[in-house]
Each structure stands twice: as C-alpha cells, then as structure tokens.
Amino acid sequence: MKAILTDITKCIGCNQCVIACKNTYNLPSEIPRHWQTGDGLSARNWTTVIRKPDNHFIRKQCRHCQEPACATACPVAALHKTPEGPVVYDSHKCLGCRYCMMACPYGIPRYDWDQPIPYVRKCIMCYPRIKEGRQPACTEACPTQATIFGERDELVAEAKRRLKENPDKYINKIYGLHEVGGVNVLYISDIDLDCLTMGRDLQEYPLPKTTSAAMNSVPFVFVGMGAFMTGLHWIIKRRMKLQNEKENGGANNG
Template identity: 55%
Template sequence: MIDNPCILNDVTRCIGCEECVAACKKINGMPVEDGPPRLGHSKDGLSATRWTSIFRRPDEVSVRKQCRHCFEPACVSVCPVGALIKTPEGPVIYDKAICMGCRYCMMGCPYGIPHYEWNSINPSVRKCILCYDKLKSGEIDKPACVNACPKEATTFGSQEEMLAEARRRLAAEPEKYIQHIWGEHEVGGTSVIYISHVDLGFLAWQDKKYLGTEPLPDRTWAALKKVPLEFLGMASFMTATWWVIDRRMRLAAEAPGEKVTEAPETTEDEGGER
C-alpha cells in the first residue's frame, strides 16, 4: 500500500451516476439500496450503510461526499477509548471492538461524516475507511469507489501525485475551475481533496463556509470534555428509545390479524444524528 494515499475528487467531471456509491456498498458488504431517506440518513445521503454519497445541489451539480481522512483528525482526538485510529499510512479507521458508543466522534468531525447504526441492537459508528484493509492486503490497488468511476471524477494516488494532478488541471483550464484545492490546507490538510467550479464550503458541517487551516483536535476535545456525562446519558437515552420503538413496530407487524399502526417517521435530525 502506498504511503499517504489520497483521493482527488473533481466536481466538474462528476455526472452523479452513483457507481462509486454502489461499489462502496458492494465491497463493504452493505445493502445495495437503502430506499428513500429515513431514520439514520443525513440530509447529504450519508448513513451507517452509505459511506459515500452524491450530494445533489439545486444547480444540478453533483458532489461526492465521504470521510476526508484528515491529517490530524478531530474524530480520533475526541475518542476517549481510541476506537478511531489514524493509521501510519494515512487512512482513519475504526475498531468496533473498542468503541463504547459515546459518539464524540460524530460531534467532533467538522464534515459530519461518522454515522451511527441507530437500528442495530449492537450498534457501531460507521464511515469510509478508504478501503484500508483491502489496499493493505493487496487485494485491490485502488479504492472500489475510484475503480468504479466511469469519468475519472474521482482518482487515486499518493498525496503528492494528487496535489500535482489537481494543480495541473487548475492550470490547464483556469476558466473552468475555482483556483483552490479543498483539503490541501483546510483543518490542517486531508487525504481526500477536491477541485471544483462551485464553492464547496457547504460540505462542512452546518454549512460553515470556512473551517480554517488549523487542525481541530485541540479545540474539539477542549469543548467536548466539558460535557461527557450529560452527552453519554443523552446518547444512551436516544439509543434505548429507538430500540424500544423499533421493537414495538416489529412485534406489531408480526402479530397476525392485528392492525399495524405506523409510528411517525423519525428524521435523522430528530434522532440526533447528523
């Protein structure tokens, strides 16, 4: 596996076909389709079973979203038990066996990436792992999403190669692109970078237009460590509530001859996920 692996997303080339989404689901053994957005989905389409999504803007520009694999990841810094790990090669991965479900990582990530398996009795936090295991074992030589893209809207190489390619494209067609490489410096630099003809500030959580170039770990942990007990209590309460509602719905659906009363659909925002 190459050191400092990097994905370059070129928004100008994306046709929104979602081949990347399907390939990610397939290689990671996730359901082919989740159906319409429901509990567990965020507004941008990411969920515990959808680690990359295509954000469709009103102007019909399609923008792929996934974990940025930050050089100094806030998710790693806020995890109290070390369940999120920055690997020596670069990708940020997750150890389910260690995770205690506090969801600090979801609060800390500046891009709203980690998602929680709300409808599982043994839930985990899920997100893109940059196909780390399969790249490391040599089973694949590039991430499945990159391999599937028919337009080379998403390409793979070392950080140096992808930055060089991004600069080459910006220089070759200056009128086509905004002269900026998203992720070269934001939050200290990321291993998923973007070039585009539209401003991509909207990809950050809560539409923060400018995240700054400083790494976030110190700031996020300083804020989160002030509310650990309250947050853990709320997280546990939300999980328990969902489990009870889900179980009642299943029992009602299984009961022969009984009228099934559908519980009101809970949106992700209401469920506390983002």
C-alpha cells in the same frame, strides 16, 4: 500518504462509486429514516453523490484528515489514523459514546440508530484493499476518472496542474489542502463546496490542537492542586494551633 482527488467538473453522478462501496462491504440498501441528514450518508451509505443544480454532482465521503478530530476525541482509540492515510475504525474497541460524531468538522460518522448493538460507520478508504496494494473500490469503479486515488503529493500536483491549465473552468482552490490541518480527500470544483462542511468556514488549524493545551496541563493541574490543598491545610491547621495555644496560654497566665 494515500489520498483521493475528486474533480467535480468530471462527475456525471452515475453513483457507480456508491454501488461499488456497498458491494464491497455488503451494505444493505437504505430507506429514508428520521435520523438521517439530507446528504444521503448513513450507516449503510458510506459515500454518497449529492445532486446540485445544473448537473453538478458532489461525492461526499470521509475526508481522512491528516490530524483527525475523531481519533483525538475517541476515548478508547477505536478510531485511528493509519500511516497509509486512511482513518479506520475498530468496532471491537468502540463503546458507543459518539464523541467522534460530535467532533468531526465535516459531520461524517454515522450511527446504527436502529440496532440494539450499534456501531459508528464511515468510509475507511478501503484500508484492507490499500494494504493489499489495490485502490479503493469507489475510485476503481469511477467511469470518468472523476475521483482518483494516489499519493497525496502527486494528487496535489495533479490538481494544481488542472487548475493551471483551466483557470476559467475551476475555482482556484484545492478543497482540503490546508483546512483543519489538511485532509486526504481533496476536491477541485467549479462550484462552491460549502455543503461538505456543515455550513461553516473551516480554519487551517488542526482541531486536535484545540484540546491539547487543556489536556497537556492535566498532570500539572492535578499535582498542583494536590500540593496547594495540602499546603493550605497545613498553614491553616498551624495557624489554628498557634491561636489555640495563645488563647490557652493567656488563660493560664490570667
């Protein structure tokens, strides 16, 4: 499983990652629009650097969850989790329901609101490059190694090593290690990273679990309801028939 580790203490906010991303995917430049959120992500900016006080810079991008809510939500499997780690998007399948955008706990996917033929847009962790054996454009461009690419296990070990070496410098937490079932874009930081999660504390359970109980019971409800209704109909019909016979019989006797 490939992953990205971003060390907030090392980021100098130079935006090289953003530029590299835009050059790789030929994304046009973006201007402020009324449907954007404040963080700078948009259909044309798949990663962004959020400025925080005291020269802190937080790079925001898709977290590539290990059990992605967006892929579970998508009714046509346009979004899916690849074995290498990235969650990728197939625009040929998409029908534009935007359920993925509603489902994402980080609020990452963006939409081409100004296009007559719109698609969902988000970071794909440079899946084509990973398949070629290269690293994503953003981590390659980073001049300070603030954001690095590698195997998830190795990056977690590296993050733990840094936390252990500088316990005073960092908040003792690897952001994304366990939340929503673990994600593939990890952060270590000296400031709180609330701004990455729509302001709510994320629990450890993976989001696909929330619907699986309901979805698993679908066949049983379907068959059960059919059997119940057929049975009910049969019983009621039989009762009415008996009652009719009784009434008719009584009338005959009388």
